[in-house]
Amino acid sequence: MMIKKYILITVSLFLLYNLFVYLAPLPTLPQNQWQQNVIRAQEYIYDPKADQIVIVGSSMAARLDGDLLPKNCYNLSFGGQSVQDGLEIIRKSHARPRAILIEANILTAPVNKPFIDGLFTPVLYSLRKVFPALRERNQPVCIVAGCFQRTIQLASSMARYFSLLPGIQVAPHKPAEILDEDQRKVRAELIAYAVEENNRTPEKTFLLAQRNILIQYRQFLKTTGIPVLLFEMPVDPRLRSTANYSIIRELTHDIFDPRQYTYLERIDNHPFNTTDGVHLDRSSATAFTAFFAEEISKQTRILH
Amino acid sequence: MLFNSYPFLILVFATFFVYYLPLTRDFNLQPLVLILASFLFYAASSPILLLLLLSSIVINIMVSYGIATLPSSNRKCITGLGVTANLSLLAFFKYSPLIGETFFPPADSIGAFLLLIPLPIGISFFTFEAITLLVDTFRETESRRNGRLVSSSFFHHIINTSLLISFFPQLLAGPIVKAREFIPQIRPKTKADIDFIHCFKVLLLGYFLKMVIADNLKDQTFWIAFPYFQAQSTITLLFMLFGYSIQIFSDFAGYSLIAIGIAGLFGYQLPQNFHYPYISRSFSEFWTRWHMSLSSFLKDYLYIPLGGNRKGHNRTYLNLMIVMVLGGFWHGAAWSYAVWGAFHGLLLVVERYFRHKFTLPDHPLIRLLQMIVVFCLVTFAWLLFKLPDIRQALGFVNALFLNFRLQPNLYLMLYITLYSLPVVFYNLLYLYRNKIQQTTLSRLEPLCYGSLFFLILTNSGSPNKFIYFQF
Numbered sequence: 001m002m003i004k005k006y007i008l009i010t011v012s013l014f015l016l017y018n019l020f021v022y023l024a025p026l027p028t029l030p031q032n033q034w035q036q037n038v039i040r041a042q043e044y045i046y047d048p049k050a051d052q053i054v055i056v057g058s059s060m061a062a063r064l065d066g067d068l069l070p071k072n073c074y075n076l077s078f079g080g081q082s083v084q085d086g087l088e089i090i091r092k093s094h095a096r097p098r099a100i101l102i103e104a105n106i107l108t109a110p111v112n113k114p115f116i117d118g119l120f121t122p123v124l125y126s127l128r129k130v131f132p133a134l135r136e137r138n139q140p141v142c143i144v145a146g147c148f149q150r151t152i153q154l155a156s157s158m159a160r161y162f163s164l165l166p167g168i169q170v171a172p173h174k175p176a177e178i179l180d181e182d183q184r185k186v187r188a189e190l191i192a193y194a195v196e197e198n199n200r201t202p203e204k205t206f207l208l209a210q211r212n213i214l215i216q217y218r219q220f221l222k223t224t225g226i227p228v229l230l231f232e233m234p235v236d237p238r239l240r241s242t243a244n245y246s247i248i249r250e251l252t253h254d255i256f257d258p259r260q261y262t263y264l265e266r267i268d269n270h271p272f273n274t275t276d277g278v279h280l281d282r283s284s285a286t287a288f289t290a291f292f293a294e295e296i297s298k299q300t301r302i303l304h
Numbered sequence: 305m306l307f308n309s310y311p312f313l314i315l316v317f318a319t320f321f322v323y324y325l326p327l328t329r330d331f332n333l334q335p336l337v338l339i340l341a342s343f344l345f346y347a348a349s350s351p352i353l354l355l356l357l358l359s360s361i362v363i364n365i366m367v368s369y370g371i372a373t374l375p376s377s378n379r380k381c382i383t384g385l386g387v388t389a390n391l392s393l394l395a396f397f398k399y400s401p402l403i404g405e406t407f408f409p410p411a412d413s414i415g416a417f418l419l420l421i422p423l424p425i426g427i428s429f430f431t432f433e434a435i436t437l438l439v440d441t442f443r444e445t446e447s448r449r450n451g452r453l454v455s456s457s458f459f460h461h462i463i464n465t466s467l468l469i470s471f472f473p474q475l476l477a478g479p480i481v482k483a484r485e486f487i488p489q490i491r492p493k494t495k496a497d498i499d500f501i502h503c504f505k506v507l508l509l510g511y512f513l514k515m516v517i518a519d520n521l522k523d524q525t526f527w528i529a530f531p532y533f534q535a536q537s538t539i540t541l542l543f544m545l546f547g548y549s550i551q552i553f554s555d556f557a558g559y560s561l562i563a564i565g566i567a568g569l570f571g572y573q574l575p576q577n578f579h580y581p582y583i584s585r586s587f588s589e590f591w592t593r594w595h596m597s598l599s600s601f602l603k604d605y606l607y608i609p610l611g612g613n614r615k616g617h618n619r620t621y622l623n624l625m626i627v628m629v630l631g632g633f634w635h636g637a638a639w640s641y642a643v644w645g646a647f648h649g650l651l652l653v654v655e656r657y658f659r660h661k662f663t664l665p666d667h668p669l670i671r672l673l674q675m676i677v678v679f680c681l682v683t684f685a686w687l688l689f690k691l692p693d694i695r696q697a698l699g700f701v702n703a704l705f706l707n708f709r710l711q712p713n714l715y716l717m718l719y720i721t722l723y724s725l726p727v728v729f730y731n732l733l734y735l736y737r738n739k740i741q742q743t744t745l746s747r748l749e750p751l752c753y754g755s756l757f758f759l760i761l762t763n764s765g766s767p768n769k770f771i772y773f774q775f
Contacts, residue, residue, distance in 0.1 A: 003501060006753045009755075032526075138762070141520070141763055144722060145719065
């Protein structure tokens with residue numbers, strides 16, 4: 001009897017909360033990178049839009065500025081993960097986007113199995129379709145933090161507004177990209193480390209295994225008839241000539257032959273800055289997204 | 305196999321179903337069903353290491369039977385040999401990598417071999433349980449009490465010992481059960497023997513502590529790791545340390561509660577392992593509330609045999625230090641665990657020394673201050689669990705003093721606060737239980753447990769191994 005009472009209360013709370021998140025979607029704030037990736041994947045899986053162009057990529061493409069991308073573009077790139085995760089989600093979710101843009105920098109990074117398994121756990125996968133409270137973005141703590149963030153943003157914009165009034169002083173906003181000597185030194189060390197790491201050639205058996213997996217994805221994309229475009233995220237120029245980069249580029253061209261697949265134009269002449277040789281810093285990511293968005297629009301007009 | 309994984313739930317349900325079949329009970333097959341389920345559970349993590357568990361069981365069946373049946377002149381010697389065999393097995397698998405790393409040069413082949421020896425999950429726990437069987441059998445036989453631990457039937461003895469060492473709810477991380485508490489419980493069980501409401505509540509609280517608190521806090525306290533802590537401000541570092549203290553409690557207390565709840569479903573009562581440790585007002589009190597089954601084991605099988613507090617002040621202090629350093633070493637094969645144990649030993653010695661000199665007035669404010677001091681020092685010592693490399697731990701302390709000018713990480717602090725609140729509330733509720741009306745509590749109880757279940761469904765973190773599995 002008592003156990004029934006506990007369960008009844010749980011069910012009531014759960015149904016009420018579902019109604020609440022369904023009727024009044026509140027801001028949410030991911031607690032960590034993993035959760036951010038899960039939210040991004042679940043939003044794609046449970047709310048696929050028709051006529052959508054999907055970007056699949058790693059943490060490099062995850063830095064693209066979402067506000068500048070075309071409205072029908074969904075960025076399915078994951079921090080700390082790979083292109084193959086995005087492709088696997090598209091394959092398993094049976095959604096058919098209008099086109100797929102594949103980040104060609106590191107195609108060989110393997111699928112993160114626990115991540116994919118977590119998204120497609122048999123019972124939960126179906127339950128999440130019906131009950132939005134089970135989706136990661138609706139975790140009560142994420143919503144509390146999201147509301148807290150919104151309040152701070154509101155307070156800070158109000159403070160900025162009042163700072164325009166005479167007699168009120170607000171601390172000046174420090175631009176994010178100005179680095180001090182120590183930060184510059186750390187960045188230089190990180191870039192040198194990335195160059196050193198990328199001068200090591202990957203093992204042949206690993207490359208062969210990855211090649212076979214990528215051929216399967218190519219086959220899947222061919223079968224479904226989804227148009228594929230490839231693009232490269234800008235990296236530090238010193239990295240482009242490393243052994244690892246050359247090998248991966250060769251493999252990518254072998255799988256996705258440039259004579260058959262469209263590669264978006266690479267922007268080599270712009271001085272993009274990276275935080276570690278591989279990932280664009282915030283302002284460079286914004287600048288690159290503007291170029292990229294224009295290129296997507298051009299290409300998708302052709303797709304029409 | 306994680307307690308919050310589908311395979312584990314399937315294993316529990318399947319075992320439960322077979323266990324209570326009339327046929328199973330009538331033919332006295334219930335212990336055998338549990339043993340098979342336990343072997344399956346253990347083999348799921350690493351099938352080859354099942355051989356090690358089986359070896360431990362075989363050794364202890366033979367030795368304990370020998371102690372109970374051989375002439376008294378040989379008993380002490382056999383018990384000593386049996387305990388040594390158990391400790392050697394533990395030492396070989398647990399401490400070989402540490403010995404290889406400390407005493408052999410990097411290129412040495414013996415050192416390289418020692419480094420490759422895997423750490424079998426749960427070995428520290430089942431070895432201690434096996435030791436209780438040998439020592440308890442010896443004590444029981446010596447005192448000429450009727451044999452309760454070693455059955456006169458060798459077949460029953462095999463079953464009893466196998467179940468004691470392998471019982472799956474507590475196999476991987478305790479609570480450490482003593483043979484004299486567990487073996488008498490092995491008898492036919494019916495569903496009527498089970499307090500389902502108690503089991504349900506214990507399981508709910510355990511899963512909540514593990515899945516909602518510990519699994520979420522681990523993502524926030526991740527940044528204690530080297531070198532990330534260097535970029536965090538002093539206040540953020542303090543918050544993370546506090547968060548880790550709550551995390552390690554929730555993780556281990558959660559595991560223990562789940563183990564107790566599942567054992568309860570099969571009619572077995574496991575000892576309580578945590579009793580609000582963070583409200584302790586002294587370090588000796590802390591050790592009667594934290595990992596109680598280990599404290600009790602160390603007291604019964606190490607501290608008292610060493611002489612306990614019967615041989616004068618200095619000897620008591622020495623015994624305390626020995627027990628705590630060995631207890632620290634039991635946690636992990638790294639020198640930092642010995643340092644952690646020595647730190648706790650020192651706190652116990654200092655506390656004992658001053659207890660003879662001063663008596664503090666019994667005032668609520670003094671009591672609160674005592675709690676805060678104990679909590680802060682215990683929390684500070686957990687740093688050695690998170691950063692077992694002592695140089696990194698010192699680097700963390702250094703950052704605590706140097707990073708006060710950095711901007712605090714507001715959101716990280718917010719998350720730590722939100723996830724720590726239920727644990728703080730849980731302790732406060734216990735502290736002020738006498739001041740709250742019983743009727744109010746019982747009226748609120750269903751809502752509390754309902755909310756816990758609701759949060760397990762909607763706010764669980766990404767699954768992670770229990771921290772104590774590594775020990």
